[in-house]
Amino acid sequence: MARTSSGFLASLAIVAGASAAGWIAGRGAPERAGGRPREAATTMPAAPAVPAGRTQDDTDPPAARFHQPLPVLRRQWKAVLRGTYARINDDRLMLVAAGVVFYGLLALFPGISALVSSYALFTDGGTINGHLQQLAAIVPEGTYSVIEDQVGRVLANGETRLGLAFLSSLALALWSVNGGVKAVIDASNVVYDKQESRGFIKLNALSLGFTIGALAAVLSAIGLVIATPIALSMIGMEGQGAVLIGYGRWPLLALLTFAGLAVLYRHAPDRDTPHWRWVLPGCVFATLAWIVGSALLSYYLGNFANYDATYGSLGAAIGLMIWMWMTAIVVLVGGELNAEIEMQAKGGRRQRSSAR
DSSP, X not given: OHHHHHHHHHHHHHHHHHHHHHHHHTTTOOOOTTSOOXXXXXXXXXXXXXXXXXXXXXXXXXXXXXXXXXXXXXXXXXXXXXXXHHHHHHTTHHHHHHHHHHHHHHXXXXXXXXXXXXXXXXXXXXXXXXXXXXXXXXXXXXXXXXXXXXXXXXXXXXXXXXXXXXXXXXXXXHHHHHHHHHHHHHHHHHHTTOOOOOOHXXXXXXXXHHHHHHHHHHHHHHHHXXXXXXXXXXXXXXXXXXXXXXXXXXXXHHHHHHHHHHHHHHHSSSSOOOXXXXXXXXXXXXXXXXXXXXXXXXXXXXXXXXXXXXXXXXXXXXXXXXXXXXXXXXXXXXXXXXXXXXXXXXXXXXXOOTTO
């Protein structure tokens, strides 16, 4: 637990430093919130055309009074916090996050099957179980139990069946994860007050790109957690150097999470693509909140919660669902923060729908 806590603290420091550097570097840039050049001071920019079904406040990019999020946070941070809280309630974010978790659960087990089946083509089950124990350091206890059980079921099929299992599981995993990604895209549209207008081909191409990116990110994260101790033992590195390298994987994992959130916030909603700086506040919040929240939830589940007494054999699954729900809430709240900052920057007010 001490190593994990130290890793989390290192992650917090690295992410905070990288985020601050990004904001400071962009303070003098002339782009607008929508990522377009600033008009000359002597001319008035033409008002953008308002698409059918949207109001003037909903058009992108906004006629911003601020050209980056940092001045908004400095001058109007109370209004930003109040507006973000109002957005969370107005969008019924907890319920939306629960829907994302449902599709995430549908995608989780096929994804585990595909991963384990492909891994077993190159090594034996005992090695897989040994490497799997490294994941216990980054996920809550109940989550690890569910993953461990699913890995055991896949390995029980035997090595001769793992090749066929890999092909079928991979196809099912891509289909299932793609459905989960579409749920995330839909939730991001709720956060940014947008209606999905992208065509079938464009939307599915986007969701497939996110799917492949998500699988690559998960594999990279697992590689950081599992491969680092293995590599250190193979080269015989010990002492302070090995400890520093071992801790260094946690900041890298945090930066990987930060980068994934930035891509999600920038490209998932159906709107004009904003400049990267306008998604940084939500990325900083979501990354730090996810790291701290995962650590606290892991400690709570390991020391206080006893879901087995209440839910029986479903206790571990309940722990997994709570962790996934916490993750979805954190990601969506980060998007709400970005959306509110953009709204404050252009001096507009949110147009709440009576259907909400």
